[in-house]
Amino acid sequence: MAEKIWRLHLGGGQLVATAIHDGHELRPEVAKVMALSDAERLREEDPFTGRWTAIAPTRVVGTRSRFEVDLNRAREKAVYRVPDDAWGLSVWKVKPSDGFVRRSLAEYDAFYASMRDLFTELTCAYGQFVVYDLHSYNHRRAGPDGPPADEQGHPQVNIGTGTMDRRRWAPVVDRFIAELGSFDFPGGRLDVRENVKFQGGNFVRWLHEAFPTSGCGLAIEVKKFFMDEWAGVQDEQLIVAIREALRATIPGVLEELSRL
Numbered sequence: 001m002a003e004k005i006w007r008l009h010l011g012g013g014q015l016v017a018t019a020i021h022d023g024h025e026l027r028p029e030v031a032k033v034m035a036l037s038d039a040e041r042l043r044e045e046d047p048f049t050g051r052w053t054a055i056a057p058t059r060v061v062g063t064r065s066r067f068e069v070d071l072n073r074a075r076e077k078a079v080y081r082v083p084d085d086a087w088g089l090s091v092w093k094v095k096p097s098d099g100f101v102r103r104s105l106a107e108y109d110a111f112y113a114s115m116r117d118l119f120t121e122l123t124c125a126y127g128q129f130v131v132y133d134l135h136s137y138n139h140r141r142a143g144p145d146g147p148p149a150d151e152q153g154h155p156q157v158n159i160g161t162g163t164m165d166r167r168r169w170a171p172v173v174d175r176f177i178a179e180l181g182s183f184d185f186p187g188g189r190l191d192v193r194e195n196v197k198f199q200g201g202n203f204v205r206w207l208h209e210a211f212p213t214s215g216c217g218l219a220i221e222v223k224k225f226f227m228d229e230w231a232g233v234q235d236e237q238l239i240v241a242i243r244e245a246l247r248a249t250i251p252g253v254l255e256e257l258s259r260l
Contacts, residue, residue, distance in 0.1 A: 003027070004110065005062065005068075005069070005107045006020070006023075006062050006063055006071075007060070007061045008058075008060050008118070009059040010058055012057055013056075013057045013058070013126075014122065014128065014129045014130060014257060015056045015057065015058070015129070015130050015131075015132070015253075015254065016058045016059070016060065016122070017053035017054075017055055017056035017059050017060075017131075017132045017134060017246075018053065018059070018060040018131060018132070018133050018134060018203070019046065019049035019050040019062065020071040020072055020111075020203060021045055021046035021070075021072060021135055021136075022045070022047065022048075022049045022050035022061050022062050022063075023061075023063040023066070024038070024041065024042060024045055024065050025063055026064065026067070027064070027068065030067075030068045030100075033094050033096070034093070035092055036091060039232060040089065041067050043138065043229055043230065043232070044066070044087060044089075044138070045067075046135050047234070048136070048226070048227065048234055048239055049134045049222075051239060051243060052134050052242060052243045052246055053132075054243065055132075055247040056132065056250075058122075060115070060118075064107070067080065067086070067091055068107075069104040069105065069107050069108050071108060071111055071203060072135070072203045073201065073202050075108060075109075078104070078105060079104045079105065081095075081096070116210060119207065119210070119211050119214075122214075123211060123215070127214060128213075128214050128215075128257055128260060129215055129257075130172060130215075130216045130217075130218065130253055131207060131215065131216070131217040132218055132220055132246065133200075133203055133204050133217050133218060134220050134222070134246075135198075135219065135220065135221045135222070136221065136222045136223070137158070137198070137222070137224065138224055138229050139154050139225070139229075140229055143230070144231070151191070154196075154197055154223055155191045155192060155193040155196050155197065156190050156191040156222065156223050157180060157190055157191070157193075157220065157221070157222050158193060158194075158196050158197045158220075158221040158223075159173070159195070159218060159220060159221075160194075160195060160198045160199045160201070160219030160221065161173055161194055161200065161219070162195050163200040163204050163205040163219075164200070164208045164216065164217065165208070168260075169216045171256040171260065172218075172256045172260070173218065175252045175253055175256045176249050176252070176253050177194060178252075179248060179249040179252045179253070180245055180246070180248075180249050183249075185241055186241050190245065197221065198219065198221050199219075203217070203219075204217035204218075204219045220246075222242060226238035226242060227239075
């Protein structure tokens with residue numbers, strides 16, 4: 001049986017918060033052939049997103065690096081094989097063996113089996129549920145001293161809804177965006193837009209295919225304006241403010257869900 005590569009905290013209610021790219025650990029056989037430094041891996045992971053899951057009674061946080069197995073990609077792409085799979089990075093000292101890949105994919109399969117069980121239980125208990133699928137993304141790919149990416153194409157918070165039946169879940173999505181955008185955030189209101197940079201990854205795609213009438217997955221990508229993505233250092237005030245902004249959306253989102 002695959003080793004568990006996520007933490008699940010079960011609580012009551014219709015809200016789940018996930019941070020499946022929060023993890024940084026590697027199992028020993030992966031660490032042995034990993035060509036990337038800790039800093040290089042951290043730059044493409046989603047550090048601190050696990051802290052934001054504290055807003056929900058039920059929480060799922062990944063513990064392993066996406067460079068071991070990426071839980072937000074389709075199964076055939078979940079283990080990075082070539083640089084094109086990983087932002088041009090050469091991930092491995094030696095090519096992963098078939099057995100190595102099978103063991104990583106066993107972890108992947110165990111995760112999705114667990115999520116199917118969880119969401120089936122929520123469907124039976126409540127009829128419908130919402131998942132806040134929390135991620136972060138880089139915007140300084142020109143280097144630590146280079147210019148940031150243009151703001152027009154890189155909102156502070158990108159809400160990905162491209163994998164859902166948007167008409168069915170429109171009240172929930174619209175209320176979430178409105179509540180998040182109206183939060184009194186340090187320095188001014190957050191720039192929250194839909195499907196600008198990302199439309200949602202494999203996790204919410206799978207959720208909407210497996211639970212089309214009961215599960216609403218919001219793919220929430222926060223630009224790394226809350227940290228130095230090259231040094232890996234966070235701005236604690238902004239980390240907390242983002243958590244509280246997300247928390248402020250919950251009453252309205254659950255209210256809209258109850259009306260569907």
